[in-house]
Amino acid sequence: MAEDKKYQDASLPLPPDVEESLCRCGGIAGLTGQLPGDDLLKRESALFRALADPLRLKILAMLAVQPLCVCVIKAVLGIADSKLSYHLGVLKKANLIAGEAQGNWIIYRLTAEGEAWAQQIVDDNGS
Amino acid sequence: MAEDKKYQDASLPLPPDVEESLCRCGGIAGLTGQLPGDDLLKRESALFRALADPLRLKILAMLAVQPLCVCVIKAVLGIADSKLSYHLGVLKKANLIAGEAQGNWIIYRLTAEGEAWAQQIVDDNGS
DNA sequence: TTTTCATTTCAGATTCTTTTGAAATATCGA
DNA sequence: TCGATATTTCAAAAGAATCTGAAATGAAAA
Numbered sequence: 001m002a003e004d005k006k007y008q009d010a011s012l013p014l015p016p017d018v019e020e021s022l023c024r025c026g027g028i029a030g031l032t033g034q035l036p037g038d039d040l041l042k043r044e045s046a047l048f049r050a051l052a053d054p055l056r057l058k059i060l061a062m063l064a065v066q067p068l069c070v071c072v073i074k075a076v077l078g079i080a081d082s083k084l085s086y087h088l089g090v091l092k093k094a095n096l097i098a099g100e101a102q103g104n105w106i107i108y109r110l111t112a113e114g115e116a117w118a119q120q121i122v123d124d125n126g127s
Numbered sequence: 128m129a130e131d132k133k134y135q136d137a138s139l140p141l142p143p144d145v146e147e148s149l150c151r152c153g154g155i156a157g158l159t160g161q162l163p164g165d166d167l168l169k170r171e172s173a174l175f176r177a178l179a180d181p182l183r184l185k186i187l188a189m190l191a192v193q194p195l196c197v198c199v200i201k202a203v204l205g206i207a208d209s210k211l212s213y214h215l216g217v218l219k220k221a222n223l224i225a226g227e228a229q230g231n232w233i234i235y236r237l238t239a240e241g242e243a244w245a246q247q248i249v250d251d252n253g254s
Numbered sequence: 255t256t257t258t259c260a261t262t263t264c265a266g267a268t269t270c271t272t273t274t275g276a277a278a279t280a281t282c283g284a
Numbered sequence: 285t286c287g288a289t290a291t292t293t294c295a296a297a298a299g300a301a302t303c304t305g306a307a308a309t310g311a312a313a314a
Contacts, residue, residue, distance in 0.1 A: 015232045021193045028202050035188045041181035044248060049179035054168040061162050066148045075155050085262050104260055104311055105142045121171060212292055231281050231290055
């Protein structure tokens, strides 16, 4: 053993600069303590998973223009009803959109959270 | 362009307010024209897919504290080498992290894009 | 009431992502 | 050179997401 080691994680041989800065932040334990909790990470990754599909991003971009009923979204995307319904369900579950029945139709609009993300998506048009 | 029709998409029966605002933005065609291109949507959704996993978000949060070699990341996460390597590969391919060999180790750090996302993830600690 | 229309739900098939354990690569120190 | 260590790669298996077409729901018009 390297008994004169002043670092907490002496059991793990490391590159010098990593070891030094790791020590400065409290070693493995200190680093671990700074990380977001698993519940938060799970929620955040679920949000990203809802955004991880081109069709769904396109739906958000459409709804950023204006609220729309399912049949218009379908006309723009040119996909089957059930497929669209599936993707709308994913976005709804992620709290990015909300639907309100109006007579024979259901009109979907962005939630506040959906607005924020749609903005980010549409803004990116340049890069 | 010269049309007698008041609405471009008269074939599609719509709720009144959707029809009106849809007309104001140029009908189905006008709306379609405002949307981001498929190539951009694909790139953006690929980025979100890379972020759509709690382990990977945790890795980004770790690297927001400091650059780290694989063995430290592994010690914090407590997962198998090959599994970690897979997730590092996903993040690397999405251009969120980059690895630099240093002797026997590979030290990973956030890219500029990775920094921005890691910030967003860590900032969310309250909500 | 019956029909029609917009939308959702369901089950099965398909495709994509992730996990696993073993083998490969590559670098260091002796 | 050898052996140890850090990391990646690979193929197969497991799991999750998505697609499909058919059937169900529910509101409105006839």
